[in-house]
Amino acid sequence: MPAQNLDWKNLSFQYLPTDGYVGCDFADGKWGPLQVKQDPHIPMHIAANCLHYGQAIFEGLKAFTTKDGRVVLFRPDRNADRLANSARRLAMEAPPLELFLEACRKAVAHNRSFVPPYGTGASMYLRPLVIGTEPTIGIKPSSTYSFIVMVTPVGPYYKDGFKPVDALVMEEYDRAAPKGTGQAKMAGNYAASLLPGLEAKKKGYPIVLFSDPKENKYVDEFGTSNFLGITAAGEYKTPDSPSILQSITNESLQVLAADMGLRVVRAPIALDALEQFAEVGACGTAAVITPVYSVTRGARKLTFGRPDQAGETLTRLYKALQGIQYGEIPDTHGWLAPV
Numbered sequence: 571m572p573a574q575n576l577d578w579k580n581l582s583f584q585y586l587p588t589d590g591y592v593g594c595d596f597a598d599g600k601w602g603p604l605q606v607k608q609d610p611h612i613p614m615h616i617a618a619n620c621l622h623y624g625q626a627i628f629e630g631l632k633a634f635t636t637k638d639g640r641v642v643l644f645r646p647d648r649n650a651d652r653l654a655n656s657a658r659r660l661a662m663e664a665p666p667l668e669l670f671l672e673a674c675r676k677a678v679a680h681n682r683s684f685v686p687p688y689g690t691g692a693s694m695y696l697r698p699l700v701i702g703t704e705p706t707i708g709i710k711p712s713s714t715y716s717f718i719v720m721v722t723p724v725g726p727y728y729k730d731g732f733k734p735v736d737a738l739v740m741e742e743y744d745r746a747a748p749k750g751t752g753q754a755k756m757a758g759n760y761a762a763s764l765l766p767g768l769e770a771k772k773k774g775y776p777i778v779l780f781s782d783p784k785e786n787k788y789v790d791e792f793g794t795s796n797f798l799g800i801t802a803a804g805e806y807k808t809p810d811s812p813s814i815l816q817s818i819t820n821e822s823l824q825v826l827a828a829d830m831g832l833r834v835v836r837a838p839i840a841l842d843a844l845e846q847f848a849e850v851g852a853c854g855t856a857a858v859i860t861p862v863y864s865v866t867r868g869a870r871k872l873t874f875g876r877p878d879q880a881g882e883t884l885t886r887l888y889k890a891l892q893g894i895q896y897g898e899i900p901d902t903h904g905w906l907a908p909v
């Protein structure tokens with residue numbers, strides 16, 4: 571569908587065809603030139619490493635049209651860094667910082683008409699990925715890789731205001747292993763979270779809270795977002811765990827929380843100590859913050875604030891971050907990168 575026919579305010583979080591994507595390949599020890607490609611299908615060897623042994627990592631970030639009409643990316647350097655970390659853990663190649671940034675800029679610029687206008691609450695979602703493409707039957711890292719940046723416009727996450735959600739602590743499954751790949755944004759972690767997610771949904775819980783995989787005593791993170799809690803004493807607490815993804819939203823919210831005078835605490839959070847929180851949220855690129863009304867663990871259900879509205883501190887943090895992303899609040903931390 572041509573971009574001008576899109577109903578920006580009612581787009582959901584799904585793939586929409588655009589004018590193309592940007593990609594380049596790694597072979598003979600180096601990355602080739604970036605190319606813009608139209609066909610969303612890629613030819614692949616049936617023995618490609620990513621299909622059999624899971625060398626597949628990705629990122630997620632957004633581009634926004636600001637109030638003054640610029641198109642900006644939010645902290646793309648942090649995504650480049652996290653992709654490099656994921657690549658290291660999976661013995662893969664990752665594009666160097668400049669190549670990553672150039673690919674993101676190019677993918678957005680090429681699809682300029684698909685970047686939602688300011689005031690719609692919508693944004694452009696960028697999905698960079700790297701896959702091992704060498705045919706491999708014996709287990710070993712691929713020597714060839716494809717790096718792709720695809721984009722798709724996505725609508726506002728909250729069309730009718732904040733909707734607090736009910737979370738279920740998943741006792742039957744872990745999302746990551748101790749000393750495993752929880753810190754890597756790899757495809758397999760998400761495949762592993764699908765069944766627990768489906769089972770939680772069947773029981774009426776839209777999101778899953780995973781505990782630490784070693785002792786199942788501490789909060790790890792939600793299926794696709796980090797955990798944060800606000801105490802009545804004015805603290806912003808978030809788990810310090812080796813098996814969670816380092817959320818760039820969480821990292822940014824911690825800076826804004828400190829700016830607001832909250833005390834930021836990164837430490838293990840016992841599942842038995844959730845009563846300390848006046849507000850709980852799930853944070854990530856897609857929604858910035860999803861307020862969590864309740865956490866159920868076995869027969870016990872704890873609630874935080876009101877079921878129909880987010881708490882005051884989470885609302886302030888949400889507005890502060892979104893305000894920067896849309897250029898409504900000065901970007902004092904230098905987080906916006908022009909396209």
Ligand SMILES: Cc1ncc(COP(=O)(O)O)c(C=O)c1O
Pocket residue numbers: 630791792793794795796815816817818819820853854855856
């Ligand atoms: C497992 C997991 N944790 C946390 C996050 C949030 O990370 P970010 O804020 O960088 O989007 C995501 C989403 O990308 C995720 O998939």
